[in-house]
Amino acid sequence: MGVRLLRAGTLAGLLFAMLGAGVIVLAGAYPAGDMRRMGPGWMPEALGWALLTLGGGIALSAFLSGTGEALPERDTRPLLCLLAGVAAFAALLEPAGLLVAIFACVALARLAERPYRVGETLVLAAFLAALGAGIFVHGLGLPIPLFGR
Amino acid sequence: MELLDPLMLGFGVAMTPANLLWCLLGALLGTLIGVLPGIGPVATIAMLLPITFSLPPVSALIMLAGIYYGAQYGGSTTAILVNMPGESSSVVTCLDGHAMARRGRAGAALAVAALASFAAGTFATLVVAVASPAMVRFAQLFGAAEYFSLMVFGLVAAIVLAHGSVARAVAMTLAGLVLGLVGTDVNSGTQRFTFGIQELSDGIGFVPLAMGLFAIAEIAVQLERHFVRGTGAPVGTLWPTREELREAAPAAARGTLIGSVLGVLPGGGALLSSFAAYTFEKKLARDPRRFGKGAVAGVAAPEAANNAGAQTSFIPMLALGIPPNAVMALMIGAMAIHGIVPGPQVMTREPALFWGLIASMWIGNLMLVIINLPLVGLWVALLRVPYRLLYPAILVFCCIGVYGLNNSAFEVALTLGFGALGYVFVKLGCEPAPLLLGFILGPMMEENLRRAMRLSRGDPMIFVERPISLGLLLLAVALLVAVLAPAVRKAREAAFTE
Numbered sequence: 001m002g003v004r005l006l007r008a009g010t011l012a013g014l015l016f017a018m019l020g021a022g023v024i025v026l027a028g029a030y031p032a033g034d035m036r037r038m039g040p041g042w043m044p045e046a047l048g049w050a051l052l053t054l055g056g057g058i059a060l061s062a063f064l065s066g067t068g069e070a071l072p073e074r075d076t077r078p079l080l081c082l083l084a085g086v087a088a089f090a091a092l093l094e095p096a097g098l099l100v101a102i103f104a105c106v107a108l109a110r111l112a113e114r115p116y117r118v119g120e121t122l123v124l125a126a127f128l129a130a131l132g133a134g135i136f137v138h139g140l141g142l143p144i145p146l147f148g149r
Numbered sequence: 150m151e152l153l154d155p156l157m158l159g160f161g162v163a164m165t166p167a168n169l170l171w172c173l174l175g176a177l178l179g180t181l182i183g184v185l186p187g188i189g190p191v192a193t194i195a196m197l198l199p200i201t202f203s204l205p206p207v208s209a210l211i212m213l214a215g216i217y218y219g220a221q222y223g224g225s226t227t228a229i230l231v232n233m234p235g236e237s238s239s240v241v242t243c244l245d246g247h248a249m250a251r252r253g254r255a256g257a258a259l260a261v262a263a264l265a266s267f268a269a270g271t272f273a274t275l276v277v278a279v280a281s282p283a284m285v286r287f288a289q290l291f292g293a294a295e296y297f298s299l300m301v302f303g304l305v306a307a308i309v310l311a312h313g314s315v316a317r318a319v320a321m322t323l324a325g326l327v328l329g330l331v332g333t334d335v336n337s338g339t340q341r342f343t344f345g346i347q348e349l350s351d352g353i354g355f356v357p358l359a360m361g362l363f364a365i366a367e368i369a370v371q372l373e374r375h376f377v378r379g380t381g382a383p384v385g386t387l388w389p390t391r392e393e394l395r396e397a398a399p400a401a402a403r404g405t406l407i408g409s410v411l412g413v414l415p416g417g418g419a420l421l422s423s424f425a426a427y428t429f430e431k432k433l434a435r436d437p438r439r440f441g442k443g444a445v446a447g448v449a450a451p452e453a454a455n456n457a458g459a460q461t462s463f464i465p466m467l468a469l470g471i472p473p474n475a476v477m478a479l480m481i482g483a484m485a486i487h488g489i490v491p492g493p494q495v496m497t498r499e500p501a502l503f504w505g506l507i508a509s510m511w512i513g514n515l516m517l518v519i520i521n522l523p524l525v526g527l528w529v530a531l532l533r534v535p536y537r538l539l540y541p542a543i544l545v546f547c548c549i550g551v552y553g554l555n556n557s558a559f560e561v562a563l564t565l566g567f568g569a570l571g572y573v574f575v576k577l578g579c580e581p582a583p584l585l586l587g588f589i590l591g592p593m594m595e596e597n598l599r600r601a602m603r604l605s606r607g608d609p610m611i612f613v614e615r616p617i618s619l620g621l622l623l624l625a626v627a628l629l630v631a632v633l634a635p636a637v638r639k640a641r642e643a644a645f646t647e
Contacts, residue, residue, distance in 0.1 A: 008576070008577045008578045009314070009317075009577075009578070011577055012317055012320070012577040012578065012579055013320075015573070015577065016320040016323075016324065019324055019327070020323075023327055023342075026341075026342055027341075030334075030339050030341060031337075031339075034607065035602055035607035035608075035609070036602065036603065036606055036607035037603065037607075038598070038599045038602055038603075039337065040334035040336065040337045040339040040341060042599075043326075043330060043595045043598065043599075044327065044330055044341065044342075047323055047326050047327050047330075048327070050323050051320060051323045051324065051327070054316065054319060054320050054323065055320055057316070058314075058316050058317060058320060061316075069578060071576065071577075072576055074373070074576055075373050078368075078369050078372035078373050079366075079369035079373075079568075079569070079572050082365055082368060082369055082372075082544060082568065083365075083565050083568060083569060085541070085544055086365065086544065086547075086548060086561060086562075086564060086565040086568065087562070087565055089545075089548040089552075089561060090548075090558045090559075090561035090562045090565065091558070093552060093558050093561070094558050098549075101548075102545055105541070105544065105545055105548060106541045106544075106545060109540070109541045109544050110537070110541050112369075112372050112540070113372055113536070113537045113540070120538075124538055124541060124542075125541075128541065128542055128545045132545060132546070132549050135200075136199065136549055136553060140199065140200055140202070140203060141203060142199060142202070142553045142556075143556060144549070144552065144553065144556070
């Protein structure tokens with residue numbers, strides 16, 4: 001049974017059903033109004049119920065069917081490295097500036113693909129930092145801090 | 150001539166040296182990013198959006214249009230040379246385009262693709278010029294009920310056109326509608342789903358969502374495959390032979406017609422057009438076995454169709470203010486940044502912008518032929534750069550693009566979240582395109598639903614009593630029934646697996 005639970009359809013259905021349930025709970029705080037004057041809660045609640053029902057249906061039919069599609073192969077290392085790079089960029093940009101943010105982003109994201117070469121990565125980061133600063137800050141004049149505040 | 154005057158006005162606006170330069174620059178940059186594998190037009194436009202901020206509105210839109218066509222064409226280049234579709238609408242181009250490249254006719258395939266695109270673009274620009282004003286007049290008949298039903302129809306069409314499970318596509322659309330509601334409710338001022346985060350009170354940004362789902366998740370999937378890219382076939386001569394041209398021309402003409410019609414459909418645009426045109430050519434051919442082995446018609450027809458479709462998908466956006474696909478939603482976002490609210494009023498109030506944009510479509514297509522064929526060598530060189538150097542560059546420019554939009558580090562963090570979500574969706578067999586369309590249409594749909602219900606004093610019959618609204622809803626139901634019918638279902642599955 002454990003295998004059935006790990007099917008793409010079952011998991012997708014559960015994800016949608018959970019989203020729907022969460023939306024219904026949160027939307028309870030907003031006035032729903034009536035058909036004549038729909039309040040801010042009407043549409044979210046309707047959508048929440050639709051998601052809950054449909055998600056439940058998807059999960060159940062995938063769980064019960066004899067030939068559900070299996071979850072595809074996955075290797076989350078590249079994804080996690082990319083996300084770490086973006087997180088570093090978001091966290092460092094305002095306190096440390098664009099140049100540091102780009103270096104950190106490239107160094108972390110580059111871990112996603114082997115072989116990791118330190119020298120090459122540093123050159124790439126320096127090149128991208130120069131390019132980013134040149135195009136967006138000097139060329140286009142976007143108000144992005146180069147060195148932090 | 151009723152048509153000639155406004156078109157002349159448009160060319161007058163678009164042909165100024167500065168605007169020509171922006172269009173050229175847009176087409177170049179669009180191609181540059183578009184040839185990178187895994188980056189389609191949506192991510193390309195989103196990434197380059199901040200570049201257009203400092204321009205006057207007309208120039209900004211012209212440049213964006215250039216970027217769009219460039220990205221579109223860049224995708225075909227990758228498809229032909231290394232058998233990797235840069236974006237979904239050039240998937241079919243891979244089949245025969247790369248087969249031609251393996252036979253040493255890569256240059257001819259690129260030239261046929263460019264010329265077919267250009268011919269299709271010229272025709273489709275005329276279609277847009279003729280159909281948009283007619284559509285604007287038609288739009289005068291639209292009230293809240295009609296707009297709501299039109300959007301229902303649009304969402305259903307997007308669901309039908311999505312790959313894979315229909316039920317999951319419906320759920321993705323619903324999830325998109327929910328995401329679209331995040332932020333301040335316009336009618337009551339209530340903060341919905343903001344969790345007290347001030348940055349969310351204006352709603353979730355379209356760019357972080359699109360970048361997360363389409364760029365970051367896509368790069369992660371590419372890296373996971375550890376693919377070894379071909380070094381790229383030698384380009385050879387760019388000149389197609391006479392026989393190749395003779396085969397390509399009628400195929401391009403048919404593809405143009407198919408693309409022009411299908412492009413207007415919501416959710417359709419370039420992707421559906423290229424698939425339909427390819428299937429049609431294969432059915433029509435005297436010897437269908439040649440397809441997939443380098444049939445010139447198999448390159449010309451889908452390339453013409455996807456360009457025509459990309460063009461005519463501007464019609465609902467320009468005339469109704471309703472984006473039929475994600476690219477058009479970005480264009481609407483770009484217009485909003487410049488203070489233009491898209492809709493039927495743009496044509497009458499801002500004729501220079503409206504016709505300038507239409508004229509720039511044709512110019513953008515011309516630029517592609519002029520610049521891209523001579524520059525093919527440059528794009529080939531770019532494709533030889535190892536992916537391990539390219540993807541950090543893509544990622545950095547995504548981050549700068551998102552940050553540059555609102556100077557908000559929060560939006561960069563949001564992109565990260567949607568990137569993770571996008572990866573989960575890919576693994577669970579849920580296509581992100583319907584979610585994006587739901588997200589875009591969500592607020593507009595709620596607004597029109599509430600207005601319609603207020604007008605009818607709470608009677609939902611308003612949607613079936615008004616003929617245009619009823620017609621649209623019936624079309625939506627017919628589409629849904631059709632896609633669930635066993636015969637069509639099989640054909641749809643076959644078409645997508647091909």
